[in-house]
Amino acid sequence: MMSAPGCIPDNPPVTVPPVTASPQASKIQSFTASASSGKAPLSIALSWSVSGTGPLTCELDTDGNGSVDITITDCPSAGSRPTTLVSVGTHAPVIRVSGPGGVATRTTTITTSAAGDDRFDIDIVPLEGAGAYQSEIDAAVARWEAVIHNGLNDSVLKLPADYCWSKGRPAEDLSVDDLAIEIKIAPDDGPGGRLGSAGFCYATGGMPRYGAINLDVDDVARLRASGRLVDALTHEIGHVLGIGTAWNFGGRTLLVGAGTGDPRFSGPVAVAAWATLGGSAAVPVESEGGEGTADAHWRESTFDDELMTGWLSGPVRPLSIVTVASLADLGYSVDLNGADPFSTAPSMRAFGLNGERHEEVAHVELFNPQNRP
Ligand SMILES: [Ca+2]
Ligand SMILES: [Ca+2]
Ligand SMILES: [Ca+2]
Ligand SMILES: [Ca+2]
Ligand SMILES: [Zn+2]
Numbered sequence: 001m002m003s004a005p006g007c008i009p010d011n012p013p014v015t016v017p018p019v020t021a022s023p024q025a026s027k028i029q030s031f032t033a034s035a036s037s038g039k040a041p042l043s044i045a046l047s048w049s050v051s052g053t054g055p056l057t058c059e060l061d062t063d064g065n066g067s068v069d070i071t072i073t074d075c076p077s078a079g080s081r082p083t084t085l086v087s088v089g090t091h092a093p094v095i096r097v098s099g100p101g102g103v104a105t106r107t108t109t110i111t112t113s114a115a116g117d118d119r120f121d122i123d124i125v126p127l128e129g130a131g132a133y134q135s136e137i138d139a140a141v142a143r144w145e146a147v148i149h150n151g152l153n154d155s156v157l158k159l160p161a162d163y164c165w166s167k168g169r170p171a172e173d174l175s176v177d178d179l180a181i182e183i184k185i186a187p188d189d190g191p192g193g194r195l196g197s198a199g200f201c202y203a204t205g206g207m208p209r210y211g212a213i214n215l216d217v218d219d220v221a222r223l224r225a226s227g228r229l230v231d232a233l234t235h236e237i238g239h240v241l242g243i244g245t246a247w248n249f250g251g252r253t254l255l256v257g258a259g260t261g262d263p264r265f266s267g268p269v270a271v272a273a274w275a276t277l278g279g280s281a282a283v284p285v286e287s288e289g290g291e292g293t294a295d296a297h298w299r300e301s302t303f304d305d306e307l308m309t310g311w312l313s314g315p316v317r318p319l320s321i322v323t324v325a326s327l328a329d330l331g332y333s334v335d336l337n338g339a340d341p342f343s344t345a346p347s348m349r350a351f352g353l354n355g356e357r358h359e360e361v362a363h364v365e366l367f368n369p370q371n372r373p
Pocket of ligand 3: 188190191193216219
């Protein structure tokens with residue numbers, strides 16, 4: 001409608017303001033690290049809580065060097081991602097959240113110190129039958145030693161007689177650099193079924209220092225012939241390190257929902273690692289397989305061929321970022337970059353399925369470990 005200059009129309013049009021509400025400002029309620037200090041390499045979870053009109057995009061500069069390392073579109077209001085701080089010094093990771101309501105940034109600070117020369121070393125105590133499998137044992141040990149970087153304080157363990165599985169051995173004071181493991185190849189439940197069992201018997205400060213592995217003498221030749229013996233041993237060493245055995249030991253409460261149909265591992269670094277695989281909430285833990293399998297492995301129906309599932313399945317068994325991160329939650333100095341490539345994508349999982357996935361179980365041995373200062 002037009003009106004002549006200088007004229008006031010009788011009935012001016014009613015102007016209705018647009019109903020578009022102004023977007024809620026992008027805000028960061030919190031941005032925290034799961035540890036504020038530690039020895040390098042230090043693996044941590046960076047966790048955030050953000051709000052604002054979406055969709056929000058979160059950008060993480062995990063090492064604080066000015067360049068973005070992780071971009072998360074449709075950023076959830078609460079989430080986390082893992083990172084490993086490799087260098088020594090002060091680190092200042094940054095989160096930047098952006099959306100229709102603008103941009104917000106926040107930083108957090110983590111200090112890493114030098115670890116010294118002590119690498120994490122696993123010493124093997126070979127018992128009956130183990131000598132014939134030295135090369136496979138060495139390969140399994142090397143796999144973990146490549147992932148766990150820093151050693152523990154040297155300790156003298158006061159082992160009682162007949163300790164762990166060393167029947168007939170007298171009491172002794174044993175100097176342990178980091179971790180010692182007895183391995184024996186002895187009868188268990190016959191061919192198939194249980195392949196092996198493992199756990200730790202002695203800890204200092206909640207960290208396993210002495211443990212034991214038994215591989216079933218009726219399965220070991222077949223495992224070697226099919227190229228799976230190193231993975232079976234690697235799996236069992238994982239239990240001695242505390243996977244599935246120390247989750248709720250030494251003051252930890254990392255396993256939640258034990259004994260239910262939905263147990264989960266709640267360690268923050270593993271939960272953040274699980275998010276990088278597309279997971280949400282805590283890490284699914286096995287609920288099937290009975291005592292020794294349930295509540296002590298990653299869930300087979302989710303993680304399939306991953307090394308620390310309760311069934312030794314698939315053509316290859318990756319040591320995933322979730323497993324490495326879970327060691328950080330236990331207190332080990334690990335580099336997440338040492339994990340094998342792994343995906344829970346259906347196409348990958350279908351490739352890994354095979355007929356024997358539910359035939360072979362690797363149990364944890366539920367020792368009643370001592371925990372000394
Ligand atoms: Ca960066
Ligand atoms: Ca050492
Ligand atoms: Ca068996
Ligand atoms: Ca499996
Ligand atoms: Zn196992």
